[in-house]
Amino acid sequence: MLVDTNIISEFLRPNVTQRLPKTERFVRDALEADELRISFVTHFELLRWQLKQNLQRKGRRTLVTLRQFLDRCPILGLDGAGGAGWTRAAELWASARTHEPSIVIDDADLLIVATAAFHDEQFVTFDTKLVANLEAIGFVRVVSLPRQ
């Protein structure tokens, strides 16, 4: 399964085991079972934030730790098979825009979803609206994870 950035960022927050114990358990179990995947978009979002912090002289140690964490996570992208993942993203975008009524999906979400589709992974997110939109365009390998 490929999890959305919002799940990974919650998983990495302080006191997640108290605030969202089921989410913490879900991600931990998936990681231990070698089933968890994240997208390079998530990698990009997390890394750019910490790189910025580092440039502002606050958080070199955090950056090192984040890179060590990301280094151990299986990360998937869109670039294999001659860029076929990007074609998949374009198809998803076109399906959403031609839907009646038209559906707008953020580019970041779209690229993460396309990564899951390209690698034939189930997509898991907290975002119920995104799940509904994806289901509306016939994207069925998507699961909404309750924020708990």
Place this chain on the structure above:
Amino acid sequence: MDHSRRLALLKRPPIQRQRGSVRIEPAPRTKRSNGRKSDIEQACVGASLVTIAMNSAVATTAPTGAALVLDVDALWARLPAALRAQITWVQAPITEGLQKLRTATLSDDLLDEVAGTLMRPLQTLSRAYVNLMASNRDEVRAALMADLERDAQLVQDYLNDPDAADTAKWVLGFLRSFFGTVLTLVEPGHLADIDFDAMEKAMNKPDACSFLRGQVAIMGAIDGVKNDASKERVTELIDIAFLQLIDVRDQFRKLGVWLSAFPDETSEQRRRDALRYAGRLRELVTDEEWQAFDRARLGNLR
């Protein structure tokens, strides 16, 4: 550039042996017949180690600046007296540079300055060391590996900080993979072929010579341990070395060279470490910072 031309550029004069001693000849200037090559390219032709071992696409593009040096004292002791006498000058700048890393205010500029100052002495020392490889390459490789193992232990014992020790393990593990690969695959003649001027020019480019910067930082950390520097400073230098060398690793991967800091690591160890680092991130990043992260998340690309 075709393979034969590159090899021709990399060719160096033979090592001249005189009554059991080894004389080091200066590296030849590389001649360009058609157009000016980029500084990084020149630096690679002159100085890179691993690139030469790999395919021709790799050979002209990866900016490394690596030298076969980590523990200067140990390496110095292994050189024959006659060889040491020829390059005595390298010791003072190396000592001074590492001392600066221990004592001066640490910044990117300082690292650049020290790396720039140490480049020539380190490469000279590296070249001298490579000449020993002609007699027994396995011995040279084994000695370097022993240095890495000993340094990893030294750092671990000194810091008593699992995070920093882990990072040092990554750094020294990456260097072990790198040196192991290079010393297995690369002809000693190629290793000793160094174009100092091109390397100095490449040092001015932000994405070039990351290897040298990382290497100098970890040398500074090890030197700090030996000279009882503050643990904070040693940790900082290790972190800097990590950030430089993980970029180098990524540059190699872009070129198809998949070096790993932990080549023997299992999937289970990777997952366990991921969970451990997740736990550390929960301690390091506050809720407020995560809220700021949420506000800065990627939305639409246009």
